[in-house]
Structure formats: C-alpha cells, structure tokens
Amino acid sequence: MIALRYHEQTKHHFHRFARSLGYLDWATQPDPFRRYPGAELVELPRERLAGSVRYPALFDGTAPAAPLTQVAIGEFLRCSVGLSAWKQYGASRWALRVNPSSGNLHPTETYVLTDRRVWHYAPREHALEERAVLDAGGWDGWIGAPAPAFLVALASIHWREAWKYGERAFRYCQxxxxxxxGALRLAAALLGWRLALLPRWSDGQLAAVLGLDRDRDFGAAEREEPECVAAVTPGDPSLWADRDPAPLVDAARQASWRGTANHLSARHVPWPIIDEVAAATRYPGIPPSPLRGFGGASPRTIAPRTVAPSHQHDLSARAIILQRRSALAFDAASGLSREALLVMLRRLRPEGPPWDAIDWPPQVHLALFVHRVEDLEPGVYAYLRDPAVLPEWKAAMRQEFLWHRVNDPNGPNDPNDPNGLFLLAPADCRRLANRVSCDQDIAEDGFFSLGMIARLESSLLQRGEWFYRRLFWECGLIGQVLYLEAETTGGRATGIGCFYDDPVHEVLGLTGHAWQSLYHFSMGVPVEDVRLTSEPGYEWEATKPMKTR
Ligand SMILES: Cc1cc2nc3c(=O)[nH]c(=O)nc-3n(C[C@H](O)[C@H](O)[C@H](O)COP(=O)(O)O)c2cc1C
Structure with missing residues (x-):
C-alpha cells in the first residue's frame, strides 16, 4: 500500500530525519499568497457580524443564524482563513492566519462557490477572485432555488511545505x-450555520469544478491538489450530501475561466514520493445509485450540552478565534486546572461542531504526557474519544499500564460518568515528552503535550488509501479545538508536526502499523518573544495599537 510505504519512509528517527534538502534555500522560498492575475478581484465586506456570540455557541450550535449574504460570507472567511496578524522582526515581515500551518507555510487554498461563481479567496486582500461563472441551469439546478447554501472547498499546494520539509510535507499539508x-466549521457555527463535507464528490470532480485541472491556467506554476468540499447552510447540509456533482462538473467544463495562477517560486525540487502518495490517496467519490436515499452520510444532529467552566460563557467566540496563535515557548511553571483539562477533552468527543463536519466515527485517540495539571498526578495518560476502543488499546499497549480511570465530576449525566481519561503510568515525563517531540522544549514546558494516535492500517484496508488524508484531517480538527480551548484558559497551544515516530510507539508499547502517532500537540502559558512587533491582519481593523504577542 503506497500510503503505508509513504508513512514509513517519512518517519523521523533518532538517528535520521525524513528526507529533505536539509537546509532552507531562501532563493526559492515560495510566495505565501496564491493569486490568479486576470481574474476580477472583488473585495469582501469588512463588517463584524458576530461580535456578540459567546464562546460555547461554537460547540453547541446555538448562535443565531445569519442570512447568507456577502457580508456574512466575508465574516465567515475572515474568521476562518483570513489574516490574524502581521509580524515583524528586523527587516522580515510575515503574515499569520486564523488557521495555523506547519512552519507558517500555508499550503491550503480556499474556494467558495456561490452566486453561480467559482471564487478563489485571496486572504491578503480579504477579497474573492472570480475564476468562472457557471451557467445558470447547472448551478441553480444543483444548489436548488432559492439557494439557501453555498459551497466551500480546500486545495493544497504541496510545494509550499515541501520547500522546507521535503518528503514529510504531504503529512503537514493534510x-x-x-x-x-475545523476553522471553517467553527466560523460557520459563529454565524449560526452548519457545514458538512460532501461525500459524493471525487477529487477529480472537485478539481474540475475548481478549475484545478486546467493545465493552461497553471503553465509552470505550482499545482493545487483538491482536498475537500463542504456545504454551508443555516439549514441541514445533508440535503446536499447525496447530490451528484456531475452537472456542476459539466457546467465548469463549459464555463469561461479567467486568471492564471501566479508562480510561487522560480525553481522547485521534485519529491516524487509526494506525487505518488497524492495520487494513491485521491478520493474516488461515491458513484450515483438510484437506490441511495438522502442521509447516507448525513451529519449527526447537534445535541446541546453544557460542559464548559462558567467563565467560557463570558468570552466572545470571535475574539477567541482571532486571537489564536501558536506559542513559541512556555513558562515551565504554570499549571492548568483539572476541570479545564476535562472540559477541553470532552470537546473532542464526536458530538456537535466541529465533528458534524465529517462523516466518520473517531479513529484518533490521545496519549497524553501530563506535566502540570492541578490534582492530576504527572504521568502518561490515555484519552479515548470512543470508549469502545478501550479493550483494543489495552491489548495493543504495554501490559504494565495501569488503566486507572480519572473520574469527571462534571460529567453531564452521572457524577461517576467515565470520561475516557485513564492514567497509564505515573511519572515525571517532561524529558521524555521533549525527546520524542524532536527535542522541542514546548513539549516539556507546558501543562501537557500529547500524541494523536490513529487507527492506521485497518482503516486504510477497510476504506481505501484515500482515508490516509482524512486521518490527518481528524488530527487537525482535534488540534483546532485545542488551540481555541487553550486561549480560553489564558494559555496557548502549539501543534507539533516534528516528532520521532517509532520512539513514541515504543513508549506506548505499540508495534506494527495498527496504531500510529500522526500529530503531537502542546499547551501551556506562553513566554512572549518581545523582539517581535505585531500589527493587525488588516489595516482597517487597527483601532488602537495591538499588544505584542
Ligand atoms: C501541522 C502543524 C505542525 C506544527 N509543528 C510545529 C513544530 O513541530 N514545532 C513548532 O514549534 N511549531 C509547530 N507548529 C506551529 C506553526 O509553526 C505555527 O502554526 C505557524 O508558525 C503559524 O503561527 P500561528 O499558529 O501563530 O498562526 C505546527 C503547526 C501545525 C499546524
């Protein structure tokens, strides 16, 4: 299986990192902004719509639904994939975005389909580039009239990550x-909308509708790999889940397209294994069948729940979304309350947003290195996002692990409700966490760090190699929730893509490819780098000087 071979080949080992250039070739550093010169650029409205929505509404779906207007779509994009800040150090100036990215390289491009048009989002300008106008019959017939929904889609430019990280870059793109x-789903929740992936679309169909397969629009410019498309609506997105995209593909093929992709780098280094794994993991879609009814992959219903510590109700959801940043270092001293940890873990259970964006049950669970959580013994813990995994994990991991349940006194139903958190081994595991996360202090100096352990081999065998990408998406969703949760505690988080794969498995006693760590993560109280200056993401949002972060 190519995905497994890729995974194995791109592991970091203590004695050898996954293959990359080994140095940064500044002469070929990619432009962080894709543009389509020749396509009309339409500025999005700049109004703040959702300032009064409280943080818990992101997860319980209770924000009032905004009408689907340009203003609301502008707010949706601003609060998911817009710019969050401009940083400067000496002569270097760079943008940060609301969504995080490995190395801040931002391989992800966003598209919106609305108003019969295929738009590419230009985050620097907070504007839409009009790539194509679809014929009225094709679009209106597909979306339904009056259109109570629009589509949002993602694509990856592998080169952006490969420039720095070489062969491991495909993982980071995912x-x-x-x-x-996750950022899109939670911005939809901010506006009282729902968002769910459309399982019928193959990646080939998505490429056609987004114009990504149009050789003449790219020439020698870096190509974009289609990732996913979702329906966004104040109503029920499952209404679009079963619609065959073929009429939109036809409409896109007949449309006239505008703009050609800009070149991000003057030269490229080929990484053939990335092209191979990309081809092997393309999603084939679900072919039309007269027997299929609606709802085969419909998102779960949102069951409102109250699990947050009371202060979360006072926080502005929009402010938390826009203030999210990665910590560069932690203070190696501050602790997290046990209640706050349990609340954030419960947010990872597959109920409500953002979990209703995807249509598969949890495949990723956590191995935590707990360092500084009040009333919780330091040590290695497991958090099961699906309690049914317990016997499998017990059998797969070290036999000496304790599996002592940590009770959640704020469980929603029963004070003794098992919360999925288990102590495996009490220990001071600060050095261990640092070591396995590529010797990074952020894994040691915070409240905790963790590995996201995915059911790899059997899920690919059962579903197909395309599921490899989705396992990483699930990890990204977990990370996005934890990034926001960290901000609500006054702390900060950092995703960790650099870790030594097999040494992590060895700590847990995992062998073979059944369970593999796909992503690490850390959280603590940040130490700011005071040498950096910070400006707002957009000059029109500068009301007063910003605090340096
Ligand atoms: C998938 C992923 C992997 C990352 N890996 C690391 C890492 O190994 N070490 C680190 O210090 N930061 C890591 N980061 C943090 C990024 O460097 C950070 O998101 C990026 O610089 C943008 O900054 P921001 O998150 O503050 O917007 C990672 C982020 C992501 C999303």
Whole structure:
C-alpha cells in the first residue's frame, strides 16, 4: 500500500530525519499568497457580524443564524482563513492566519462557490477572485432555488511545505487541511450555520469544478491538489450530501475561466514520493445509485450540552478565534486546572461542531504526557474519544499500564460518568515528552503535550488509501479545538508536526502499523518573544495599537 510505504519512509528517527534538502534555500522560498492575475478581484465586506456570540455557541450550535449574504460570507472567511496578524522582526515581515500551518507555510487554498461563481479567496486582500461563472441551469439546478447554501472547498499546494520539509510535507499539508476545515466549521457555527463535507464528490470532480485541472491556467506554476468540499447552510447540509456533482462538473467544463495562477517560486525540487502518495490517496467519490436515499452520510444532529467552566460563557467566540496563535515557548511553571483539562477533552468527543463536519466515527485517540495539571498526578495518560476502543488499546499497549480511570465530576449525566481519561503510568515525563517531540522544549514546558494516535492500517484496508488524508484531517480538527480551548484558559497551544515516530510507539508499547502517532500537540502559558512587533491582519481593523504577542 503506497500510503503505508509513504508513512514509513517519512518517519523521523533518532538517528535520521525524513528526507529533505536539509537546509532552507531562501532563493526559492515560495510566495505565501496564491493569486490568479486576470481574474476580477472583488473585495469582501469588512463588517463584524458576530461580535456578540459567546464562546460555547461554537460547540453547541446555538448562535443565531445569519442570512447568507456577502457580508456574512466575508465574516465567515475572515474568521476562518483570513489574516490574524502581521509580524515583524528586523527587516522580515510575515503574515499569520486564523488557521495555523506547519512552519507558517500555508499550503491550503480556499474556494467558495456561490452566486453561480467559482471564487478563489485571496486572504491578503480579504477579497474573492472570480475564476468562472457557471451557467445558470447547472448551478441553480444543483444548489436548488432559492439557494439557501453555498459551497466551500480546500486545495493544497504541496510545494509550499515541501520547500522546507521535503518528503514529510504531504503529512503537514493534510494536518493543515484538517485545521482549515475545523476553522471553517467553527466560523460557520459563529454565524449560526452548519457545514458538512460532501461525500459524493471525487477529487477529480472537485478539481474540475475548481478549475484545478486546467493545465493552461497553471503553465509552470505550482499545482493545487483538491482536498475537500463542504456545504454551508443555516439549514441541514445533508440535503446536499447525496447530490451528484456531475452537472456542476459539466457546467465548469463549459464555463469561461479567467486568471492564471501566479508562480510561487522560480525553481522547485521534485519529491516524487509526494506525487505518488497524492495520487494513491485521491478520493474516488461515491458513484450515483438510484437506490441511495438522502442521509447516507448525513451529519449527526447537534445535541446541546453544557460542559464548559462558567467563565467560557463570558468570552466572545470571535475574539477567541482571532486571537489564536501558536506559542513559541512556555513558562515551565504554570499549571492548568483539572476541570479545564476535562472540559477541553470532552470537546473532542464526536458530538456537535466541529465533528458534524465529517462523516466518520473517531479513529484518533490521545496519549497524553501530563506535566502540570492541578490534582492530576504527572504521568502518561490515555484519552479515548470512543470508549469502545478501550479493550483494543489495552491489548495493543504495554501490559504494565495501569488503566486507572480519572473520574469527571462534571460529567453531564452521572457524577461517576467515565470520561475516557485513564492514567497509564505515573511519572515525571517532561524529558521524555521533549525527546520524542524532536527535542522541542514546548513539549516539556507546558501543562501537557500529547500524541494523536490513529487507527492506521485497518482503516486504510477497510476504506481505501484515500482515508490516509482524512486521518490527518481528524488530527487537525482535534488540534483546532485545542488551540481555541487553550486561549480560553489564558494559555496557548502549539501543534507539533516534528516528532520521532517509532520512539513514541515504543513508549506506548505499540508495534506494527495498527496504531500510529500522526500529530503531537502542546499547551501551556506562553513566554512572549518581545523582539517581535505585531500589527493587525488588516489595516482597517487597527483601532488602537495591538499588544505584542
Ligand atoms: C501541522 C502543524 C505542525 C506544527 N509543528 C510545529 C513544530 O513541530 N514545532 C513548532 O514549534 N511549531 C509547530 N507548529 C506551529 C506553526 O509553526 C505555527 O502554526 C505557524 O508558525 C503559524 O503561527 P500561528 O499558529 O501563530 O498562526 C505546527 C503547526 C501545525 C499546524
């Protein structure tokens, strides 16, 4: 299986990192902004719509639904994939975005289909580039009239990540796509909308509708790999889940397209294994069948729940979304309350947003290195996002692990409700966490760090190699939730894509490819780098000087 071979080949080992150039070739550093010169650029409205929505509404779906207007779509994109800040150090100036990205390289491009048009989002300008106008019959017939929905789609430019990370870059592109999907789902919740992936569309169909397969529009410019498409609506997105995209593909093929992709780098280094794994993991879609009814892959119904510590109700959801950043270092001293940890873990259970964006049950669970959580013994813990995994994990992991349940006194139903958190081994595991996360202090100096452990081999065998990408998306969704949760505690988080794969498995006693760590993560109280200056993402949002972060 190519995905497994790729995975194995791109592991970091103590004695050898996955293959990359080994140095940064600044002469070929990619332009972080894709543009389509020749396509009309339409500025999005700049109004703040959702300032009064409270943070818990992101997860319980209770924000009032905004009408689907240009203003609301502008707010949706601003609060998911827009710019969050401009940073400067000496002569270097760079943008950060609402969605995080490995190395801040941002391989993920966003498209919107609305108003019969295929739009590419230009985050620097907060504007839409009009790539194509679809014929009225094709679009209106497909979306339904009056159109109570629009589509949002993601694509990856592998070169952006490969420039720095070489062969491991495909993994990072998929993490980033997962983060972006999470950011989009939670921005939809901010506006009282729902968002769900459309399972019928093959990646080939998506490429056609987004114009990504149009050789003449790219020439020698870096290609974009289609990732996913979702329906966004104040109503029920499952209404679009079963619609055959073929009429939209036909409409896109007949449309006249505008713009040609800009070149991001003057030269490229080929990484053939990335092209191979990309081809092997393309999603084949679900062919039309007269017997299929609606709802085969419909998102779960949102069951409102109250699990947050009371202060979360006072926080502005929009402010938390826009203030999210990665910590560069933690203070190696501050602790997290046990209640806050349990609340954030419960947010990872597959109920409500952002989990209703995807249509598969949890395949990723957590191995935590707990360092500084009040009333919780330091040590290695497991958090099961699906309790049914318990016997499998017990059998797969070290036999000496304790599997002592950590009770959640704020469980929603029963004070003794098992919360899925288990102590495996009490220990001071700060050095261990640092070591396995590529010797990074952020894995040691915070409240905790963790590995996201995915059911790899059997899920690919059962579903197909295309599911490899989705496992990383699930990790990105987990990371996106934890990034926001960290901000609500006054702390900060950082995704960790660099870790030594097999040493992590060895710590847990995992062998073979059944369970593999796909992403690491850390959280703590950040130490700011005071040498950096910070400006707002958009000059029109500068009301007063920003605090340096
Ligand atoms: C998939 C992924 C992997 C990352 N890996 C690391 C890492 O190994 N070490 C690190 O210090 N930061 C890591 N980061 C943090 C990024 O460098 C950070 O997101 C990026 O610089 C943008 O900054 P921001 O998150 O503040 O917007 C990672 C982020 C993501 C999304």
């Amino acid at each position: 993490h980033d796509a997962g983060h972006a999907l």
